[in-house]
Amino acid sequence: MTYLPGETVQVTLIGKVAEVRDREATGDWSEIHIDVEDAEGGISLRIPTGWPAVAISRVIPAAGQPKPGELWTTRHGQQLFVTEDRHGAPQFTTTDGRVRSIADMNNYGGPLTPIYQLPERELEPDWTWDDEDDPRTATDPAGTVWDLTARFRDGEGRTWHYAGGFGRRDGDDGPIQPLLSRDDWSQDAVPIGLVPGPLTPLPRDESPVSAEGAGEG
Numbered sequence: 001m002t003y004l005p006g007e008t009v010q011v012t013l014i015g016k017v018a019e020v021r022d023r024e025a026t027g028d029w030s031e032i033h034i035d036v037e038d039a040e041g042g043i044s045l046r047i048p049t050g051w052p053a054v055a056i057s058r059v060i061p062a063a064g065q066p067k068p069g070e071l072w073t074t075r076h077g078q079q080l081f082v083t084e085d086r087h088g089a090p091q092f093t094t095t096d097g098r099v100r101s102i103a104d105m106n107n108y109g110g111p112l113t114p115i116y117q118l119p120e121r122e123l124e125p126d127w128t129w130d131d132e133d134d135p136r137t138a139t140d141p142a143g144t145v146w147d148l149t150a151r152f153r154d155g156e157g158r159t160w161h162y163a164g165g166f167g168r169r170d171g172d173d174g175p176i177q178p179l180l181s182r183d184d185w186s187q188d189a190v191p192i193g194l195v196p197g198p199l200t201p202l203p204r205d206e207s208p209v210s211a212e213g214a215g216e217g
Contacts, residue, residue: 004213018044024202032056061112066090068103071116092216127166127192138166138178148178152199159183160195160200167194 015036030049035042035119065136068071068090079080080092080100092100106112138146148162163181167217168174169191177191192199 013045013047015045017062037195058106058110061106061110061119063112066092066112066114069118070114072112074105075111076109077190078109079115080105093127102120122174123173128164128180129178132212135144135178141175146178148199150201150204151182151202152195155196155198158196160190160199162197165189167191173207 013034013036015034015100017032019033020212021031021033032049034045034047036045047056061072066080066082068082072082072092073079074081079095082090082102083093083099083119085091085099092102092105094100121170125141127138127140129138135148138148139148145207151159151161153159160180161181163179165179166176167179167189174191175193177193179189180192181188181190181194196214197208
């Protein structure tokens with residue numbers, strides 16, 4: 001792509017502020033140093049903040065994206081509760097009940113800072129398996145190899161077998177785990193982490209899917 005001398009262009013950058021030069025402190029001019037990174041690498045740019053031709057929008061606060069259940073404040077001291085809209089997306093609700101978008105408040109009242117933030121949730125690793133098309137074994141995050149051709153007794157004495165397939169426990173952010181079904185089919189395709197433990201593999205001579213009265217009339 002080429003450009004011609006004399007063209008008027010608008011440049012949009014998304015990056016993190018790495019340094020701030022305040023005119024009052026330096027006697028020079030106000031500017032921010034922005035680190036812009038992509039898959040090819042990164043560059044650092046000096047952007048003047050007081051020039052009429054330069055427009056800067058805030059994208060994400062320094063402390064991260066606000067999450068429902070948190071309490072934040074604007075630079076003016078206005079407190080903001082993080083709630084959810086009807087689609088489950090985070091939004092701000094003021095102390096007098098007005099709803100404002102996070103983007104609007106970030107640009108109007110930023111920099112935003114948290115008063116209370118939810119602790120970061122440590123994501124549990126996924127299980128892995130030997131054959132994606134026809135798995136016979138699966139390995140849990142601790143490194144234990146599970147025989148998916150076996151049946152298992154849970155901590156409440158009920159028996160389970162591999163249902164075929166893997167699924168996420170606890171929604172979109174949960175770990176991928178093998179799916180188990182009860183031998184009596186009262187529960188089907190349950191992530192193994194939701195089955196009451198401890199799970200004990202059953203001996204092979206107990207392996208036919210008949211234990212919990214399956215087929216009783």
